[in-house]
Amino acid sequence: MSNSEFKILLVDDEDDILEFLSYNLRKEEFTVLIAQNGKQAIEVAKREQPHLIVLDVMMPDMDGIETCREIRALSGMKDVLIAFLSARSEDYTQIAGFEVGADDYITKPIKPRVFISRIKALLRRLQSNTPKSETLEFGNIRIDKEKHIVYKGQDEINLPKKEFRLFVLLSSKPGKVFTREYILEQVWGDEVIVGDRTIDVHIRKLREKIGDDYFKTIKGVGYKFEF
Amino acid sequence: MSNSEFKILLVDDEDDILEFLSYNLRKEEFTVLIAQNGKQAIEVAKREQPHLIVLDVMMPDMDGIETCREIRALSGMKDVLIAFLSARSEDYTQIAGFEVGADDYITKPIKPRVFISRIKALLRRLQSNTPKSETLEFGNIRIDKEKHIVYKGQDEINLPKKEFRLFVLLSSKPGKVFTREYILEQVWGDEVIVGDRTIDVHIRKLREKIGDDYFKTIKGVGYKFEF
């Protein structure tokens, strides 16, 4: 998917910021839409169904938070990516922002390179069909990615980084067999070289902590998560 | 409400800038007041209770930041809109300015059209009574963001700037893990480069002051606030 296939809606009341941001996004060949206030933003969003909306928190009439709330209320816009722009000192806005479902917070002053890389990071989320919801549920097992906690019934299970990543990977498609090779690539990364037993050990830990029969070995192939 | 009902106080030590700004504001029919230094500004502000004060950051004797602080300390002036004028946009004074409660930052050189639209945007905020918040509560912990004070039961805990910001960030979404990277970005900003241990030290201070078990370490990932 090339950048130009992504529609990004910029919302700010200040012309110079709009210009600055859209210039930088266009340079990267994104498709840029613009709105100068909340009302306009909602209209454009409804009509154009952008992939990502960049909203200034401070705007006259209808501020970013409110605009966000209304956009999220539109049918089909629940999962649109929304990033807020705010001055760092206005950190009070963060609270409201997170409640409304901000996907990112970008602080002013904005540096082009940082801005672009944040935008790209957000859009990457769309592709790697990382489900928007940060929690996964399987029977009485719940994985809260944001909190980095696994719940089994009432119990909170705390997994260290690699175990957590491994679990998230396997559970991302229950029933599917993940090859050792693929697991290594996803959890450990290409650069890292670890022995074969390492995966076993991690699987073992998961079996201990989560439950033996959630993790099935397919000999000669790999592992899968079942529930 | 027509423009003439808005009183705007301009504070700058340079005559030509004062003249230039007031000319443009008067053309829009705003009521313009003028002061040439901080002391005068405070007097006029007290007497006239303007809606908006435009303050040059760089002035002899008492600079804009200091003047702002004193004006905000006057009774009934806590919520007056204050916009700073300064030469460079990347100036470190921006940060100081926002700390003191700047509502906007206008950088020189000033273009009439931009200036006017910024002023109007600010004043529009007066009408759309966006209340500046607020306090957050978690159990017996209360964060008063306006006063910059944290209460734990009866005790007032005074946190320095960075610690306060860090606390506000973490508490903005209890339970959520904030990565070190994100924390750096939000609390310290993109420009500033500080070592990783700096975060640890600040977390430690918070643990000391607020309570050990409110702050949880997720090794390899980040920190979270829990209550």
Added chain:
DNA sequence: TCTCTAAGTTAACTAATTATTAAATAATTA
């Protein structure tokens, strides 16, 4: 059933990350 290979199990080992200090800078205030 035997054999061969992949996977499981441990505990020791190693590496990585965070915690804790105290001391050095920097910023603010008096």
Added chain:
DNA sequence: TAATTATTTAATAATTAGTTAACTTAGAGA
């Protein structure tokens, strides 16, 4: 300017995570 307070760093301790190695077990196919 001195004094105070805040912030950052640097060194090192502590802790936790991750890996390996040696060995055991299990299972598919001859």
